[in-house]
Amino acid sequence: MSPPLAVESQVQALTELYNSIQNARHYPRDLLKTAIVPNPLPLTPPSLSLYSQQLKDIAFTFRSDAVQSALRAAQESERADGQNIMNHVRRENRKRRRPPSPESPQPYTVIERQSSSFFPVTRDDLTPLKSSELIEYIRQFNKEHSSYKLGIWQGTRSFVKDVKNPAILRFTIKDVLTAYLTVSYTVNDLALLVESVTAFGPRERRLPHSQSEYSVYRMLSQELGRMIHSDPQVGLQKFMTLLCSYENMFTARCDKCQRVLCVEGHVAAVERVWNESNDQWEPRHVSC
Ligand SMILES: [Zn+2]
Numbered sequence: 001m002s003p004p005l006a007v008e009s010q011v012q013a014l015t016e017l018y019n020s021i022q023n024a025r026h027y028p029r030d031l032l033k034t035a036i037v038p039n040p041l042p043l044t045p046p047s048l049s050l051y052s053q054q055l056k057d058i059a060f061t062f063r064s065d066a067v068q069s070a071l072r073a074a075q076e077s078e079r080a081d082g083q084n085i086m087n088h089v090r091r092e093n094r095k096r097r098r099p100p101s102p103e104s105p106q107p108y109t110v111i112e113r114q115s116s117s118f119f120p121v122t123r124d125d126l127t128p129l130k131s132s133e134l135i136e137y138i139r140q141f142n143k144e145h146s147s148y149k150l151g152i153w154q155g156t157r158s159f160v161k162d163v164k165n166p167a168i169l170r171f172t173i174k175d176v177l178t179a180y181l182t183v184s185y186t187v188n189d190l191a192l193l194v195e196s197v198t199a200f201g202p203r204e205r206r207l208p209h210s211q212s213e214y215s216v217y218r219m220l221s222q223e224l225g226r227m228i229h230s231d232p233q234v235g236l237q238k239f240m241t242l243l244c245s246y247e248n249m250f251t252a253r254c255d256k257c258q259r260v261l262c263v264e265g266h267v268a269a270v271e272r273v274w275n276e277s278n279d280q281w282e283p284r285h286v287s288c
Pocket of ligand 1: 254255256257258259262284285288
């Protein structure tokens, strides 16, 4: 067999670099603000060093001979014939939905898949929940799940029947966590979307808009934010399957390193990755 063409390895090097830059977009924004914000989100030293190392790795890859020679080759190729060069950035892909061009099938499909939602697409084909259906949904949810509790957080003890927009839901898993979900809808689309989530320890008494004093729950809030960011249209029912997967948060093994706590920082597996073959969320450490 003939060795792989140089151009294939060049495309591979650039695709990998592109993907690692895309992943870096999910790093907590506060990480980049720490120098200018007076009260930045406190990041634990292990997660801070982890993100910082990953950024250094990207810079190292960028300067590597493989990437630099691939970029030079691309530039020369463009100078020689700059026609029909498509921008394969995801916004373009979404708008145009073009089939991959025969000249560059590999990077196109990889980028397309990596930029999509982290949520399963086939799991539930339920129509998104509407505001008027929320009370009944909560009733059913609590009936079906004895170890979880979902309710509307009012802030006061007065009983109001109307669901506000946005509404704040309080979700608890006994002895594991409390999470506040901000859900809202628009006049054009009455489907309830999850805007943000903040996680706390089960016995913390804090307001939904504050943050936990424990780093593991702050990391969890960041992870949940990253998941929403991957699919801002995610409906409440689908999001609840993700939240329920944290029931075994402190006992589940990471699907990569098989440890409960990661080696660096001794943090539980707060990341979740959808496994299509098992049809369930798999726990993973942020550092794995
Ligand atoms: Zn792990």
